[in-house]
Amino acid sequence: MHYMEINSTSITRKDCINFTMPYNEVVAVKDEEVGMKAENKELFIADNHTPLVIMFGPRACGKTMVLVRLTRYLQSKGYNVQPISSLRPANDKKYMEICLNYDSMIKGKNVPFSHIIITPLLVGISTHGNRICQILDIPGDFCFDFSEMRGDYFKGNMDSILKLNNRKIWLVMVNPSQFTSHNERVLYADVLRKLKEREKLHDSVIFVLNKIDATPFVVGSGNIKYSLALQHIEFLYPNIFVPFRNVNPITKWWRPNNFDFTAFQTGDFSEAADGTLTFEEGPDIYPQRLWAFIQKRIRG
Numbered sequence: 001m002h003y004m005e006i007n008s009t010s011i012t013r014k015d016c017i018n019f020t021m022p023y024n025e026v027v028a029v030k031d032e033e034v035g036m037k038a039e040n041k042e043l044f045i046a047d048n049h050t051p052l053v054i055m056f057g058p059r060a061c062g063k064t065m066v067l068v069r070l071t072r073y074l075q076s077k078g079y080n081v082q083p084i085s086s087l088r089p090a091n092d093k094k095y096m097e098i099c100l101n102y103d104s105m106i107k108g109k110n111v112p113f114s115h116i117i118i119t120p121l122l123v124g125i126s127t128h129g130n131r132i133c134q135i136l137d138i139p140g141d142f143c144f145d146f147s148e149m150r151g152d153y154f155k156g157n158m159d160s161i162l163k164l165n166n167r168k169i170w171l172v173m174v175n176p177s178q179f180t181s182h183n184e185r186v187l188y189a190d191v192l193r194k195l196k197e198r199e200k201l202h203d204s205v206i207f208v209l210n211k212i213d214a215t216p217f218v219v220g221s222g223n224i225k226y227s228l229a230l231q232h233i234e235f236l237y238p239n240i241f242v243p244f245r246n247v248n249p250i251t252k253w254w255r256p257n258n259f260d261f262t263a264f265q266t267g268d269f270s271e272a273a274d275g276t277l278t279f280e281e282g283p284d285i286y287p288q289r290l291w292a293f294i295q296k297r298i299r300g
Contacts, residue, residue, distance in 0.1 A: 043120055043157045045164060046086045050124075051133045051298045052166040056195075057173030058188070059140030062210040064121075065266040066171070066290075067137045071106050071123070073287035080126040081106075084134065087122040095119055120157075133169075133298055136161070144191045154194070162195075168203040169297045170195065171290075174233050174240070175210050189240040196243035204297040205244055205259045208290065209233060212263035213282070222285030224263045260293040262286075 045052065055063040071081045083099040090096065098105070098121065121137045144154060154162060161168075172192060179185050196205075209229055212218055217229040234241055244259040246252040265282035272278065 041088065041092075041120060041157070043087055043122075043160070044089075045122070045134075045136075045161070045166070047084075047124075047131070047134060048165050050131050050166065051169060052161075052164065053133050053135040053169045053171060053294060054161065055135065055137045055171045055173070056143050057140060057175075058143070058178050061140065061173040061175050061178040062264075062266060063137055063140075063171075063173060066173075066208065066210060066264055067121070067123070067135060068106055069264075069266040069281060070135075070287045070290060072281060073284060074125060074291065075106075076284075078127065079132075081123055082126075084122040084124050087120065092119075095121075133294065134166075154198070162198045167298070167300070168200070169294060170203070170205045172205055172207050173210055174207050174237065176215065176232070176236055177211070185237045189237045192240060193243045202300060206290070206293050206297065207233070207241075207259055207261045208264050209262070210264045210266070212286075213265045217263070221283045222289075226261065226263070229263060230261055260297070262289050262293055264290060 055067060057063055074081050083102045085096060085099045088095040098119065102123075120139065120142065123135050123137075125132045125135065138158075143158060179188060192205075199205075209215075212224060212229070215229065215232075217225045217232070219225060230241075241257065241259070244257060246255050246258045264286045266286075267282040268280050269277045270280065
């Protein structure tokens, strides 16, 4: 099988629509490159008891769009999804603006995603006044650094997050097109091996194959050839799942993996005559399945 690999630094608006990669997200990545470095922003996770869901992956892989789609789905089911303002100091006007306008950003057809992508974002998921979990969306440069080749890819805030006592659920993005070379994919698998080494006993991983609609593994809406998709990701990212195999000599026979694997489609962007991009949601089955896995991992 052959997939076209996309260089996110040279992608056009037309490419974005064809490959379901939001144009505004790419623009925001460029803004980040010219000075808005996420790792320089100090983060504060005040709630160190509620499970923490962490969206992990390189830039422009669709983490923020997954959060947008999941937020919309959860709100439609009666959950309260609100940003947690204490993540950043009160003088961070950009973050406070996002906290104040999050609902309107999420619900609008023309969502200003570029306002979100350039800064870490923490949201709380609650029902009946009880917080179920927190979801942390962080720019790709914040997650890891391939240039750190001295045995540990993590630094600064990510190192602090790894040390938190919260039950952590890692949503690891594994899109076929999120890297442009085999060497980068090998390094990404090594990053995840290091992540596994830093995991605590109650932590877990959910691999998310985003942009599933751009692959040949979709039979119908929500009907995915999961075994073939899993094999293809393992082919693209050599040994990526090895650290997460179940090595228990007894339970491995009926539960070979200590991870979950799910596909995701956020939706599509259509372009109006004036150049405005309008977001149309994908099928509910994808956020529904992802949320079911998150709930399972919250329960332990």
